[in-house]
Amino acid sequence: MTETAGTAPSISAEQATVEAELTRNVLRSFEDCPDPRLKQVMQALVQNLHAFIRDVRLTEAEWNRAIDFLTAAGHITDDKRQEFILLSDVLGASMQTINVSNEAYKNATEATVFGPFFVDDAPQIPIGGDIAGDAAGQPCWVEGTVKDTDGNPVPGARIEVWEADEDGFYDVQYADSRVAGRAHLFADQDGNYSFWGLTPTPYPIPHDGPVGKMLEATGRSPMRASHLHFMVAAPGKRTLVTHIFVTGDNLLTCDTVFGVKQSLIKDFVEQPAGTPTPDGRGLDGQNWSRTRFDIVLAPEIP
Structure with missing residues (x-):
């Protein structure tokens, strides 16, 4: 066997045959799946997972550590904390799924x-109401319109906001x-x-659990760029889940969940005390x- 810098070691033809045959056997096990989409997803998952394992030559010790990591993520997850969403976020899987599911x-x-x-x-809250409740921070007036892609108003659109x-x-x-900072x-x-x-x-994402330890081990920051969450829904329209970000924030280029898009960066204009609201x-x-x-809002895709 030989090894070159930055690559996994080469393997014998016999070993490659053994590994490829296992992948084929697992793929065949899903052939009778009655749901075509589930079959497609599971076979693609197997194909890519086996390719990853073979590419990095994953060891049994590393596999065990991965199982321990996922087990710890499960143990820390409860009704108020979802460690698996955090894991998906910091790996860019959440953002890539959103990109795929929300075509321009x-x-x-x-x-x-x-x-x-x-x-x-x-x-x-009514229009002009306050979402902050007792949450601490500088007051901010947020305003805008909800329209469709032809420029028509979307009356009655439901706007969820949280921060x-x-x-x-x-x-x-x-x-x-x-209950504060949401409405x-x-x-x-x-x-x-x-x-x-x-x-x-x-602010940092929760980093006292396994995801935080993974970020620390890989030299990554847990910090998120400043943002305000929106979810906007209306009949016949594609539900929009998004944020707006703050112009000038030095974390815009290194948001730990890769959520920043240029079109979502907005000016938050400081108003001196005494300025009429x-x-x-x-x-x-x-x-x-x-x-x-x-x-x-884009139209709902049938």
């Missing part, structure tokens, strides 16, 4: 990662069952929406910011 369509707003901190049943506080934590990461609202008849939130700040809200001498995010 005319001028529709681009999608990005969902993240592990969305929860159902966020409180409803971390200035300390980098979502409400579900606290132990006191608070939903509906666009008006002209597709307009607005709300008060918090100026986004950077769009709705007349008094902010007790606080600085605040404002941004605009106009949303374009």
Whole structure:
């Protein structure tokens, strides 16, 4: 056997035959699968997984470590923390799935990662309401329109928004069952929406578990670029899951989950204390910011 720099060792023809035959046998085991799509997915998974194992010449010790890693990810996962989503995110699998599932369509707003901190049943607020609750941070006025790709308003579009506080934590990461930094609202008849939130700040993904240890071992940062989450839905339209990011954030080029897209980077314009707010809200001498995010929904694919 020989080995060259940066490559796996070569193997004998006999060994290659043994390995290839196993792959063929596993592929054949799915031939009678009654669901054509499931058959396609499982056979492609086997083909690529076996190719990876053979390419890196995976050892039994490494395989055991991988099993231990996945077991630890399962143990730390609960109803408030999803370690497998984090793993998918930091490997770029979440973002690639989104790219594949949300093909570009005319001028529709681009999608990005969902993240592990969305929860159902966020409180409803009126247009101009406040999603922050008791979450700490600088107030931020967010406004925009929801339209279709032909420029027509999408009245009544449901807009879910959620974000971390200035300390980098979502409400579900606290132990006191608070609900803060999240809400939903509906666009008006002209597709307009607005709300008060918090100026986004950077934060690390949870890195006290196996995914964090993997990032540390590979010399990667757990930091996410500053962002505000949106999920926008309307009848006949493709549901949009996306964020907006902050112009000038030095993490835009190294977001740990690869979620940043140029079209989603927005100006969050600082407003000095005492600047009149769009709705007349008094902010007790606080600085605040404002941004605009106009949303374009693609048609639903049948």
